[in-house]
Amino acid sequence: MTQTPIPNPDPSQVLDDVLCSEQKRDGQNEETVDVASASLGSPGRVLSIDARVERAWAHWNKLGRPKYIVAPMVDNSELPFRLLCQKYGAQAAYTPMLHSRIFSETEKYRNQEFTTCKEDRPLFVQFCANDPDTLLEAAKRVEPYCDYVDINLGCPQRIARRGNYGAFLMDNLPLVKSLVEKLVQNLNVHVSCKIRIFPNIQDTLSYAKMLEDAGCSLLAVHGRTRDEKDGKKFRANWSAIKEVKNALRIPVLANGNVRCIEDVDDCIKETGVEGVLSAETLLENPAVFAGFRTAEWAKGSEEEEEFVDGGLDQGDLVVEYLKLCEKHPVPWRMIRSHVHKMLGDWFRVHPQVREELNAQNILTFEFLYGIVDQLKELGGRVPLYKKRKIDNTLKQQESPPPPKVQKTLES
Numbered sequence: 001m002t003q004t005p006i007p008n009p010d011p012s013q014v015l016d017d018v019l020c021s022e023q024k025r026d027g028q029n030e031e032t033v034d035v036a037s038a039s040l041g042s043p044g045r046v047l048s049i050d051a052r053v054e055r056a057w058a059h060w061n062k063l064g065r066p067k068y069i070v071a072p073m074v075d076n077s078e079l080p081f082r083l084l085c086q087k088y089g090a091q092a093a094y095t096p097m098l099h100s101r102i103f104s105e106t107e108k109y110r111n112q113e114f115t116t117c118k119e120d121r122p123l124f125v126q127f128c129a130n131d132p133d134t135l136l137e138a139a140k141r142v143e144p145y146c147d148y149v150d151i152n153l154g155c156p157q158r159i160a161r162r163g164n165y166g167a168f169l170m171d172n173l174p175l176v177k178s179l180v181e182k183l184v185q186n187l188n189v190h191v192s193c194k195i196r197i198f199p200n201i202q203d204t205l206s207y208a209k210m211l212e213d214a215g216c217s218l219l220a221v222h223g224r225t226r227d228e229k230d231g232k233k234f235r236a237n238w239s240a241i242k243e244v245k246n247a248l249r250i251p252v253l254a255n256g257n258v259r260c261i262e263d264v265d266d267c268i269k270e271t272g273v274e275g276v277l278s279a280e281t282l283l284e285n286p287a288v289f290a291g292f293r294t295a296e297w298a299k300g301s302e303e304e305e306e307f308v309d310g311g312l313d314q315g316d317l318v319v320e321y322l323k324l325c326e327k328h329p330v331p332w333r334m335i336r337s338h339v340h341k342m343l344g345d346w347f348r349v350h351p352q353v354r355e356e357l358n359a360q361n362i363l364t365f366e367f368l369y370g371i372v373d374q375l376k377e378l379g380g381r382v383p384l385y386k387k388r389k390i391d392n393t394l395k396q397q398e399s400p401p402p403p404k405v406q407k408t409l410e411s
């Protein structure tokens, strides 16, 4: 079966495809691992289901049972962003989805789309595929640098329909089974899958059981169906995730509806899963796992009064992210995308600065640091909020209430 290549981007994107530091990449950053020359060990063995389940849990325990996990995001869960999220509480992360055929065939794609370093663990490397041999070839190249090779079975986009991968493999479960089995029988590293649910719970449960039986060591369940593409419109179905968790013996992760750290705790309590993946929320607020909330989620909550300026803002996070990019080069298009998402609230106050960024075809770090400085000087600071620690002694003395969360933007 063939896979459709990624279509050619428009000309402005071509400039953004260039790595933010070709020089460093050519000389190999000393801490960044050289993936292109990876060679691999012996194949995994065929084990009984009991032994496989035991092995899956031993692995999960060895990784420290991560609860807070960066979801896979094309062009967005790249190394510097994973490291930024890790600094603010993420305990594991997925790479963006990598196209297994292009990854096997093209060195430039490998070098640009997958970089890692020794701090970047636990790591799931995700591939899309529809051919077991091609998938194995790609997986073998990353096996030494990750804790799971993950198969993307959830992408609902048109490109996945055309390429026959992601959620469209839900129409061909024997093929899915053969993808999982091929990896399990030939890799030493553990194999995981990320799925969407079927509209019918019984179909979802049979699907999940099939993956477990095929040797999948960990299952991440996005609680939306293939047709529920818009995460803002459709709430993820946690009760379906709970049923999957109850039906399986391997570790299960949940995905969907996480806007703040309390949502993670609620999701784990409600579904019984081991951990939770977050995507869109992290893009705006990479510090969500450290308990920070954007104004949108601090102000809307019933406990609004408990939230105070956390002493951190998205401008600070952009600066930290850019520094990580200087150390671990990635294509400019990824950097551009993160700057837009993290500074979205600030750009709404000063749209002319966003226009300046849009007009800049060739980015530099100097220019981007300048954008943050400019926004700060213009008085567009938007804080991230944290829950105030309640001091019961003070409460008893009837001290005055804490300052209310600012609804308007602070200068």
Ligand SMILES: Cc1cc2nc3c(=O)[nH]c(=O)nc-3n(C[C@H](O)[C@H](O)[C@H](O)COP(=O)(O)O)c2cc1C
Pocket: 071, 072, 073, 074, 075, 076, 095, 096, 097, 126, 152, 153, 154, 155, 194, 222, 231, 255, 256, 257, 258, 277, 278, 279, 280, 281
């Ligand atoms: C920008 C972006 C890129 C994504 N890329 C991938 C991907 O490469 N692989 C994947 O399995 N899911 C991908 N997703 C889906 C997310 O991993 C996640 O399943 C979905 O956004 C629901 O989680 P959320 O409610 O926390 O956003 C992507 C989502 C976003 C927003």
